[in-house]
Amino acid sequence: MEDYIFSHLYGDSGEEGADTPAGGDARQSAAAAYDYDHWIGGRPVEWPYTAVDAPRQESAGAYSQQSLQSYRRKPEAGRRFTAAALAACMICGSAFGFFGSYAYDRFKAARGESGSPGVIYQSVARNVAAGNADDELTMIETASIVKQTVVEINTEKVTGRYSQRLVPGSGSGVIITQDGYIATNHHVIRDANSITVRLPDGKSYTATVVGSDSEADLAVLKIPVSGLTPALFGDSSKLQVGQTTLAVGNPLGELGGTVTSGIISALDREVGFDDGQIMTLLQTDAAINPGNSGGGLFNLYGELVGIVNAKSAGIDIEGLGFAIPINTAKKVIEDIITIGYVRGRVSAGLEVVSVETAREAMMYRVNQTGLYIASSKDSRLQTGDRIVAVNDTPVSDLYSFKSALNKFKVGDVVNITVERGSERVTAGITLTELKP
Numbered sequence: 001m002e003d004y005i006f007s008h009l010y011g012d013s014g015e016e017g018a019d020t021p022a023g024g025d026a027r028q029s030a031a032a033a034y035d036y037d038h039w040i041g042g043r044p045v046e047w048p049y050t051a052v053d054a055p056r057q058e059s060a061g062a063y064s065q066q067s068l069q070s071y072r073r074k075p076e077a078g079r080r081f082t083a084a085a086l087a088a089c090m091i092c093g094s095a096f097g098f099f100g101s102y103a104y105d106r107f108k109a110a111r112g113e114s115g116s117p118g119v120i121y122q123s124v125a126r127n128v129a130a131g132n133a134d135d136e137l138t139m140i141e142t143a144s145i146v147k148q149t150v151v152e153i154n155t156e157k158v159t160g161r162y163s164q165r166l167v168p169g170s171g172s173g174v175i176i177t178q179d180g181y182i183a184t185n186h187h188v189i190r191d192a193n194s195i196t197v198r199l200p201d202g203k204s205y206t207a208t209v210v211g212s213d214s215e216a217d218l219a220v221l222k223i224p225v226s227g228l229t230p231a232l233f234g235d236s237s238k239l240q241v242g243q244t245t246l247a248v249g250n251p252l253g254e255l256g257g258t259v260t261s262g263i264i265s266a267l268d269r270e271v272g273f274d275d276g277q278i279m280t281l282l283q284t285d286a287a288i289n290p291g292n293s294g295g296g297l298f299n300l301y302g303e304l305v306g307i308v309n310a311k312s313a314g315i316d317i318e319g320l321g322f323a324i325p326i327n328t329a330k331k332v333i334e335d336i337i338t339i340g341y342v343r344g345r346v347s348a349g350l351e352v353v354s355v356e357t358a359r360e361a362m363m364y365r366v367n368q369t370g371l372y373i374a375s376s377k378d379s380r381l382q383t384g385d386r387i388v389a390v391n392d393t394p395v396s397d398l399y400s401f402k403s404a405l406n407k408f409k410v411g412d413v414v415n416i417t418v419e420r421g422s423e424r425v426t427a428g429i430t431l432t433e434l435k436p
Contacts, residue, residue, distance in 0.1 A: 120333070121176075121232045136299075136301060138300075139244075139246065139261060141302075142246055142300050142302050146248055147259065148200050149174055149231040149248075151172065151182060151198060151200070152170065152198040152253075153170060153182075153221075154195070155170065155171070155192035156169075157169070157191050157192045158193050169188070170254075171188030171292075172184065172188075172256075172293060172296075173197065173221065173295070174296045174307065176231060176333060178226060180205075180222050180226065180228060181221070181222055182207065182221040183219070183307060184220075184294030184307075185219065186213060186218055187293065188219070189221070194206070195208075195209070197221065203225075208222050210337060210340070211336035211337075211436070212436075213342045215345060216332045216342065218307065218324065219336075220336045231303075232302060232303050232304060233326055234298075234301065235326075236306060237325075239264050239267060239282070239299070240264065241264055241265065241267060242263050243263060243299065244263055244299070245261070245284055245299055246259055246261050246286070247287070247295060247296070247297050249292035249293075250291045250295065251290065254291075260286045262285040262286030262321070264283070265283040265320075266282070267282060268280050272399060281310065281325070282322065282323045283320065284297060284306075285321065286321055287321070288322075294308065294309070295308045296308070306323030306329075307326070308323045309322060309324050340436070341435050341436050343433070344409065344433065345433065346410055346434060347432050347434035348405060349377030350373055350416075351376075352371050352374060352398070352401065353372050354371055354397055355370055355371075368386070370387070370396055371386065371387045371395060371396065371398065371401055372385065373418065378427060384420070385419065385420050385425070386418060387401060387417070387418050388417050389416070389417040390405060391404070391415050411430065411431065412430070412431050414428070
C-alpha cells in the first residue's frame with residue numbers, strides 16, 4: 001500500500017494527478033475522489049458534498065525560486081478519437097519521403113545494431129559542445145523518426161461507491177523496447193480498470209500494468225506485440241538551456257502524433273504538486289496540453305530526453321511545460337521492469353492525511369490544521385496523532401514530511417515526534433523499503 005494518503009478538498013481532487021473525465025467534468029471527478037469513508041480518531045467521516053456542491057478548483061501561479069508554487073499535474077483529456085484523417089498524420093514514411101528514410105538510417109546508425117527485444121536503447125556517447133550541432137537532424141527529420149515511438153493511451157475507470165459510472169481518460173506513452181514495453185505517467189493510468197494502447201500505425205492493444213511509481217510519476221505498460229520501434233534514450237545531463245526540443249503526444253485525447261517544438265527553458269526546476277510530491281523537472285516552452293502526459297520530449301538527435309508530465313495552467317500563463325529527465329526516468333523504468341517496483345524508496349509505516357484548511361479540520365473532526373496519522377504499523381504512533389517533527393526538523397504538511405524522510409535511506413532510524421492532545425510523543429522508527 002502507498003505510504004501516504006493524499007486528501008485535499010481543492011487542487012487535483014486529492015488524487016495523485018487524477019485524470020479529468022471526459023467532457024472536462026471536474027466536479028464529478030472531485031466528488032468521486034472522496035466517495036469513501038475517512039477515519040481520524042477512530043471515527044468515520046463521510047464525504048458530505050455532492051458533485052454540484054464540490055467543484056474542483058483550478059490553481060496556478062508563476063514559479064519563482066524564492067517561492068515554490070504548486071503546479072498541477074496536467075489532467076488528461078477524456079475525449080475519444082473523432083477524426084479518421086488523423087491516422088494519416090501518423091504514417092511517417094509517406095509524409096516525409098526521402099528525408100524520413102535518410103534520417104532513419106542515421107538514427108539506426110546511432111544504435112549500432114538493430115537490437116533485441118527487451119532492451120532499452122541507450123544512445124552512443126556524444127560530445128556536444130555549445131554551438132556544435134553538426135550531427136543534429138532537422139526538425140522534419142526528427143519528427144518523422146520520433147513519432148513512430150510515441151503511442152496514444154486510453155483508459156477507463158469505474159468511479160463512485162453507490163452510483164458507479166465509467167469515466168474515460170487519455171494520455172500518451174513512449175515505446176521503450178521492441179517487445180511491447182511502454183513508459184507513461186503514473187497519473188495517466190492510476191486506478192484504471194482498462195488500458196488501451198493505440199500505436200502510430202492505428203492498431204490497438206489491451207495493455208497490462210507492469211508497475212507504477214507515484215513518487216516518480218512513472219509507470220510501465222506491456223502490450224502483446226513485437227517488432228516495435230523503440231525510442232533511443234539520450235542523456236538529459238547533456239542538455240543546455242536554449243537547446244531545441246520536440247514534444248510528441250496525444251493532446252486533447254484525440255490528436256495522436258502531434259509534434260510541437262520549443263527550447264529547454266530550465267534544467268532543474270523544483271516543482272511541487274498538490275499531492276505532496278516535489279520533483280526536479282526539465283522546463284520547456286513547447287506547447288503541452290491535456291493528453292500530452294506520458295509523451296516524449298526529444299532532442300534533435302532523435303533521442304528521448306524527457307517524459308512529459310506537467311504544465312502550469314492559468315489564463316495568463318503560457319509556455320510552461322515540464323518533463324521528467326530521462327536520466328531520472330531510466331532507473332525507475334528499469335527497476336519496474338526487472339523487479340516490479342523502485343528500489344530504495346523509504347517507508348515509515350505510516351498513512352497520513354494532510355489537513356490544510358479550517359473546513360477540512362471540521363470534516364476530520366480535529367482542532368487544527370496539520371499532518372495527521374491515519375494508521376501506523378508502530379503502536380507507539382496512533383491514529384489522530386499530529387506529526388510535528390522528523391529528527392527535530394519541523395513538519396507541518398506533506399511537503400515537509402516527505403522532504404525530511406527522503407534525506408534518509410532504508411534501515412536508518414528516524415525520530416518522529418507527534419502531538420497527542422496536550423502531550424508530545426517521540427518514537428524511533430526504522431525506515432523500511434517501500435514495496436507495492
